[in-house]
Amino acid sequence: MSSSPSGALRGASPSLTPSRELLTANPSSTPSEELLTANPSSTPSEELLTASPSSTTSKPKVFVGMSGGVDSSVSAALLVEQGYDVTGVYMKNWSKDLPGMKCPWAEDLADAKRVAVKLGIPFEVWDFEDAYREKVVEYMLAEFKKGNTPNPDVMCNQEIKFKLFFEKAMERGADFIATGHYARVGERIDAMCPAEHKDLARAAWSVSEGHAASIRSPLLLRAADENKDQTYFLYRISEEALSHTLFPIGDMLKPDVKKLAEEKGLHNAYKKESMGVCFVGEVGMKDFLKEYIDIRPGEIREIETGKVLGYHEGAIFYTIGQRHGLYISGNKGEVNDGLPYYVVKKDLENNVVYVSKNLNDSNIWTRELKLTDVLMRGKAAGAMCPAEHKDLARAAWSVSEGHAAPVALPVLVRLRHRAPLIPATLKGDTLVFENEIKRPASGQSAVLYDGEICLGGGIIC
Amino acid sequence: MVMIYLDHAAATPVDSRVLKAMEPYFSRDFFNPSAAYLPAKKVASDYEAAKATIAHAIGAKASDLVITAGATEANNLALNAIFASRSGSQSPGPSPRAGAAMARAAALRNPPSQDANIALYLATEHDSVRKSAERCGGAEIVVDKFGRIDMADLKSKITDATELISVSLVNNELGVIQPLAEIANLIREIKFDRLRRGIKTPLYLHSDASQALNLLDINVARLGVDLLTLNSAKIYGPKGVGALYVSHEVKLTPSTYGGGQENGLRSGTENVPGVIGFAKAVELAHEHLNGNRKKYAELKKLLLSNLHGYELINKKHALDNFAVLCYNGIDAERLIYLLEEKEVYVSTGAACAASKGEKSHVLAAIGLNDEQIAGSLRLSLGETNDKSQILEAAKIINEIVGSEYGRVSHE
Numbered sequence: 001m002s003s004s005p006s007g008a009l010r011g012a013s014p015s016l017t018p019s020r021e022l023l024t025a026n027p028s029s030t031p032s033e034e035l036l037t038a039n040p041s042s043t044p045s046e047e048l049l050t051a052s053p054s055s056t057t058s059k060p061k062v063f064v065g066m067s068g069g070v071d072s073s074v075s076a077a078l079l080v081e082q083g084y085d086v087t088g089v090y091m092k093n094w095s096k097d098l099p100g101m102k103c104p105w106a107e108d109l110a111d112a113k114r115v116a117v118k119l120g121i122p123f124e125v126w127d128f129e130d131a132y133r134e135k136v137v138e139y140m141l142a143e144f145k146k147g148n149t150p151n152p153d154v155m156c157n158q159e160i161k162f163k164l165f166f167e168k169a170m171e172r173g174a175d176f177i178a179t180g181h182y183a184r185v186g187e188r189i190d191a192m193c194p195a196e197h198k199d200l201a202r203a204a205w206s207v208s209e210g211h212a213a214s215i216r217s218p219l220l221l222r223a224a225d226e227n228k229d230q231t232y233f234l235y236r237i238s239e240e241a242l243s244h245t246l247f248p249i250g251d252m253l254k255p256d257v258k259k260l261a262e263e264k265g266l267h268n269a270y271k272k273e274s275m276g277v278c279f280v281g282e283v284g285m286k287d288f289l290k291e292y293i294d295i296r297p298g299e300i301r302e303i304e305t306g307k308v309l310g311y312h313e314g315a316i317f318y319t320i321g322q323r324h325g326l327y328i329s330g331n332k333g334e335v336n337d338g339l340p341y342y343v344v345k346k347d348l349e350n351n352v353v354y355v356s357k358n359l360n361d362s363n364i365w366t367r368e369l370k371l372t373d374v375l376m377r378g379k380a381a382g383a384m385c386p387a388e389h390k391d392l393a394r395a396a397w398s399v400s401e402g403h404a405a406p407v408a409l410p411v412l413v414r415l416r417h418r419a420p421l422i423p424a425t426l427k428g429d430t431l432v433f434e435n436e437i438k439r440p441a442s443g444q445s446a447v448l449y450d451g452e453i454c455l456g457g458g459i460i461c
Numbered sequence: 462m463v464m465i466y467l468d469h470a471a472a473t474p475v476d477s478r479v480l481k482a483m484e485p486y487f488s489r490d491f492f493n494p495s496a497a498y499l500p501a502k503k504v505a506s507d508y509e510a511a512k513a514t515i516a517h518a519i520g521a522k523a524s525d526l527v528i529t530a531g532a533t534e535a536n537n538l539a540l541n542a543i544f545a546s547r548s549g550s551q552s553p554g555p556s557p558r559a560g561a562a563m564a565r566a567a568a569l570r571n572p573p574s575q576d577a578n579i580a581l582y583l584a585t586e587h588d589s590v591r592k593s594a595e596r597c598g599g600a601e602i603v604v605d606k607f608g609r610i611d612m613a614d615l616k617s618k619i620t621d622a623t624e625l626i627s628v629s630l631v632n633n634e635l636g637v638i639q640p641l642a643e644i645a646n647l648i649r650e651i652k653f654d655r656l657r658r659g660i661k662t663p664l665y666l667h668s669d670a671s672q673a674l675n676l677l678d679i680n681v682a683r684l685g686v687d688l689l690t691l692n693s694a695k696i697y698g699p700k701g702v703g704a705l706y707v708s709h710e711v712k713l714t715p716s717t718y719g720g721g722q723e724n725g726l727r728s729g730t731e732n733v734p735g736v737i738g739f740a741k742a743v744e745l746a747h748e749h750l751n752g753n754r755k756k757y758a759e760l761k762k763l764l765l766s767n768l769h770g771y772e773l774i775n776k777k778h779a780l781d782n783f784a785v786l787c788y789n790g791i792d793a794e795r796l797i798y799l800l801e802e803k804e805v806y807v808s809t810g811a812a813c814a815a816s817k818g819e820k821s822h823v824l825a826a827i828g829l830n831d832e833q834i835a836g837s838l839r840l841s842l843g844e845t846n847d848k849s850q851i852l853e854a855a856k857i858i859n860e861i862v863g864s865e866y867g868r869v870s871h872e
Contacts, residue, residue, distance in 0.1 A: 106819075110794075117798040 059085035062246060063169035064178040065161060066090055066123070068111030070261045070268050072180030075248040077264050079178055080119050082248075088116035088123040091165055093132040093156070111268050118266070126168060128160050135159035141292050144316045147348045148443025153233040162237035166244065176246050181230045182223035184250035185242060186453070218243040220377060220454040224251040232417045235447045235457040236375050286317055298351035303344050303361070312353045318343045319441040321364050366439045369431040371446055371458030408432075411448040411455060415440040421449060429458065464804045465854045469695075469782060469843030470633055470672060471808055475738065476697040476844075482741040483699065486734035494731050495720065508733050511740035515704060518743045519670075519689065520680035527705045527723045528736055529716075532671040532692035533589040535705035536627075538716050538726065539667045539688040540593035543580055543624050545714040578620045582627040583610055584826035585635065587669060590627050591822075601826075602628070607777045608637035608827045610644065619651060621660050629669040630677065630684070634810045634823040634839060635775045636783020638677070641668055645685020665711055671695050671703070675746035676754055676780055687711050693735070697844060698742030702735035757782040760842050760851050767855035770862060774829070774837060782842040787829070791836045791865050799861045805854055808839045 064076045066088040079086045090112045095105045109125065116123035136155045143150035161179060169177045220242060223229040237245075249257050261269035289295070295314030302309055312318060322343040344363035345354035356363075412421040413431060424433045431446055440446070440460055447457035486504070494505035513523040529535040580594040584601040585608055591599070603614040610628055619626075626648065628639050648666050655662065670679055671692035681689055689706040693699055707713060707726075719728030746753075758781040765773065771786035779785075788796070793809045800807055810821035824834045842851075 113794060114798045117795045118802070123795075 059083060060175040061085045061087070061173055062176045062178050063087050063089050063165075063172065063174050064248075065165060065180070066112035066116060067180065068108035068115075068268060068271070069180065070258060070266070070271055071182070071249055072112070073115040073266050073268055074252075074257045074261050074264070075178055075180040075246075076115065076121065077119055077260070077266065078248040079246070080121060084176075086119070086121045088112060088119075088121050089165070089169075090123070090125045091160065092125055092127045092129055093136075093160060095129065111271065115266055115268065126165065128164055131164055132156070132160055137292075141289075143443050144289060145293060146443075147316060147346050149319050149441035150443040151233070151445055154236055154445055157234050158236040158238075162234075162241040162245070166238075166241040170244070174244070176244050177241070178246040178248055180249060181234060181247050182225055182228040182250060182254075183231045183234050183247050183454075184221040184223060184452075185245055185247060186219035186221045187217070218245075221250075221452045222449065222454065223247075225253045227418065228254050230417070231449075231454045232414050232445065232447050235377070235445065235454050239377070289316065296351055298353065300353045300355055302341075303354040303356045303363075304358070309341070309355065315346045315348055315351050315353050318346060318353050320344060320346070320439055321441075364439055365436045367433050367436050369433075369437075369440070369446060370461040371429045371431060372461050374429050374456070374458035376448075376456040377454060411450065414447045414449065415460075416444065463850075464806065465850050465857075466806050466845045467840040467842065467854060468806050468808045469845070470636070470839065470841035472700070473695055473697045473843055474845065475699055476742060476745060478745060479698055479738045479741045483734040483738040486737050490733070494733060495722070504733055508731055508736055511736045512704075514740040515691065515736075515743050516706070518674070518679070518747055519691070519706060520682055521706050524724065525681075525706050525708065527707055527713075527726045528732065529703045529705055529727060530701050530732070531694065531703040532669060532690050533587075533703075534716065535690040535692075535703045536587065536589040536667075536669055537593050538705050538713060539690060540580065540590065540597070540625065540627070541713050541716065542663075542665055542667075542688065542711050543597045545712050578618050578623050580625045580627065581615065581618055581623055583629065583632075583639070585632050585637075585823040586627060586629055587633055590629075590667075590669065594625075594627065602626075604826050606828050608632055608635040608775065608823070609778055610639055612640075612643065612647070615644065616647065619664075621655065621662060624663055625665045625667055627667040627669070629671075630679070630689075631670065631672040631780050632823065633669075633672055634821060635785055635827070636672065636780035636841070637775060637778050638673075638780060639668075641666070641684045641686065648685070663710070672780065674743065676750070676757070676782065678750060681706055681708070693739035693742055696742045696746045699735050699738040702732060702739045704739070754781050757842050760846055760848065763848060764840065764842070764851045764855055767852060767859075769859050770866070774824070774827070784840045784842075785824075786838050786840065787833050788836045788838070788862055788865075789833060790869055791862060793836050793838045795865060796838060796858075796861060799865070800857065803857050803861070805857050807858075808841075809837060810839055 062079050062084045064072065064079055064086055066072045066076055067090070076086060076088055090109045092105065092109070095103055097103045113123050136152050136159060139155055140150045140152045162177075166177050218239060220231055220234060220237070222231050252260075258269055293314075293316065295316065297311055297313055298315055299308045300310040300312050301307060320343055323340050339357045341355040341357055342359065342361070342364055343353055344356045344361045346352075347354065409426040411424055411426050411431075413424045413433075414421055415437070422433060422437060424431045426432075426448065442460050444460050445457050446460050448455040486507075490500070490504050490507070492498075492501035492504045494501060494508050496502075509523055512526050512528065516523045516526050527535070527538065529538060577598045578600045579597055580599040581602050582590050582594045582599055583604060585604055586594075600618055602618060603611040605611055615626070626644065628641065628644055630641060631638050645666055648664055652664055655664070665687040666685060667688035667690070668684065668686045669690040670677075671690060672695055673679060674691055675696040679689075686706070687708040687710050691704040691706070693702040707724075713726055715726045715728065717728045720730070722728050722731060761781060761784055765784060768786065771788055774785040774787050775783060797807060797809060810823065820831065820834050821837070824837055829837070
């Protein structure tokens with residue numbers, strides 16, 4: 001870990017973590033200059049710093065995405081309590097029923113609306129169905145057809161919630177948008193940067209904006225509730241949106257959110273969390289794909305022998321390393337030796353899934369992951385880089401601009417939502433791990449962190 | 462705070478006398494009516510007697526009824542008449558009666574037509590009718606601004622391919638009563654004309670009377686219907702029980718296959734307590750038919766005279782317990798959530814449509830614009846209401862509507 005940036009950064013990190021007090025502060029209270037790193041929620045805008053909290057005309061305007069769940073409901077309630085001018089918005093992204101499964105959108109909408117009415121705030125439904133189908137669902141289907149396992153939530157945040165929703169809110173005169181995500185926004189200000197890093201911070205700035213004029217940049221930070229942290233799904237959202245985003249429950253623990261919902265009499269305090277695909281409710285991804293992709297059954301072969309062991313429902317359903325759901329009929333001792341088979345390879349062209357009992361198969365384990373569509377949250381990555389990595393910071397920048405640089409950036413990596421952070425080094429667009437890891441499904445994201453800070457990430461090839 | 466329930470068109474509480482009548486059949490008299498021993502035979506005869514009670518209330522015989530799990534299933538079964546008349550295959554195991562009907566219908570069968578007007582239904586029908594009819598080439602019949610059938614439109618849409626016309630006796634969102642006898646007369650003329658021209662396509666009249674059984678004196682002969690849907694849940698009986706009256710003219714395909722219960726049309730062990738409860742509810746409804754109408758008419762008058770700022774949507778031909786009010790510029794869904802905090806329960810339209818987030822097709826059909834639809838509340842009165850409740854409800858609704866108007870104008 002000595003090469004990890006988190007150690008080098010520790011000196012700067014206290015000033016990067018938004019303080020708990022500030023996150024719940026009245027938005028119109030004046031933060032002191034020392035607390036420059038506060039969450040933007042406490043400093044809605046320069047003009048507002050001196051505004052009277054009771055003045056209705058100067059209340060910062062927030063559009064909060066309300067899904068009908070407890071997290072976004074409590075978020076809206078907190079914003080109201082903190083004195084914002086709040087409008088609840090239900091984003092209608094998907095409303096189509098699937099066979100045997102009623103899409104829960106209308107029920108979710110009713111839950112969201114009931115909470116909005118209870119809070120006494122205006123409520124609107126914004127229809128993003130067309131964009132969602134085009135940007136999220138079609139992307140997802142295309143990726144599955146290529147044999148990848150895409151993450152629709154990452155795409156939904158990038159394209160819908162923190163793009164279309166953000167843009168529309170801004171058009172409507174919003175100061176902020178807010179969501180019920182478990183994440184925090186920090187602010188990086190180079191004045192707070194240790195003196196020896198100041199030039200570096202400016203360098204990073206000048207790369208991102210062409211000049212060193214601005215001194216503020218938003219940081220995406222992991223949630224206080226490590227168990228619920230959702231930055232894995234948020235790593236691709238734009239800096240512009242993030243700098244106008246509030247995550248009102250980002251510094252809370254889930255049980256406290258539920259408790260608060262109950263205290264506030266929100267009817268959905270104990271609403272069951274949606275499982276399965278975000279936009280198709282309880283239905284599994286498999287059932288969803290069956291509706292949209294023409295799937296052919298095919299052979300399952302043992303990779304070592306090429307022998308046909310069984311048949312599958314469609315190669316796209318399987319991911320490398322998968323152990324369950326393989327229909328392999330064993331009638332020989334060698335098959336029924338109690339050891340499970342793992343998927344080690346997919347041949348989409350011939351619709352063959354290859355399996356192996358060899359847990360050490362090179363397809364399952366890897367020390368390197370090649371990434372594509374790498375997006376570095378550049379200001380953070382660059383500015384936070386310690387002085388001795390100055391060149392590296394520039395290199396990291398150039399990755400985001402399409403010029404892979406053969407330099408090494410030490411990072412912590414999350415390969416799945418809620419998965420543990422693993423130390424690795426980003427070399428160009430390849431992650432090199434200290435130890436072998438089980439290969440994650442291609443199409444999923446590798447999200448990079450430096451301590452609390454989400455540095456960005458990429459799609460696993 | 463005592464609950465004030467103004468949504469009797471969505472559900473009614475089970476009458477205590479109904480509950481009492483049902484109770485023995487859950488435990489003491491639990492036997493399968495099809496079993497051979499005497500206690501089971503007694504249950505079977507109680508079940509038949511209960512069916513007879515329901516049937517008599519509409520001027521029919523027990524054997525004319527198919528018991529279903531509610532009105533939606535009954536409506537689906539009724540629309541089956543069309544599929545039955547065009548499917549060539551013989552259904553297995555029907556009763557002799559259904560078999561004879563099948564032979565009759567097979568003899569009368571026309572070559573399948575591509576005409577879309579095979580089933581005609583009122584634009585304001587419940588989805589259980591609309592969606593069933595859409596499966597077989599249905600077309601809507603226009604209604605006027607009160608929600609009454611446009612007879613000229615019906616006439617113009619009936620073709621030689623039309624096999625079924627479905628018009629609810631009382632609409633579930635507006636409470637509007639339809640002139641069924643008039644429609645039946647038209648159908649008789651058309652049938653006569655078809656015979657004269659040698660056209661053998663059958664033509665049936667189906668009506669959903671779910672909302673009407675406790676307020677209108679219903680007689681199938683007088684109404685001239687071939688198929689009639691009944692519902693226990695709206696008349697203080699248990700939920701999940703309904704019935705379809707099927708005249709001898711009509712041939713249906715079974716909805717379930719098995720032991721041949723319900724004339725072979727709906728196999729499955731009988732819901733004995735449900736039907737006993739349904740029969741008791743029908744009996745009570747009939748005892749109080751006139752008293753109910755008078756009581757509800759008075760309560761409705763009291764309610765309307767104490768509410769402010771609304772436009773009455775169902776001004777004419779409405780059942781005595783239905784009031785649809787439009788508060789222009791207000792979002793009625795917000796009113797529901799605000800009223801629920803005062804334990805006043807109302808609705809914006811059919812409960813099932815509202816839960817799907819759809820705007821009411823009924824209010825659209827009578828020509829309301831989107832804003833009027835969004836501002837419309839349905840209040841349906843019933844046994845749980847009295848005068849003091851109605852006055853209290855009016856006061857609360859006025860207050861909340863007033864504050865919402867204030868909020869809207871502030872925005």
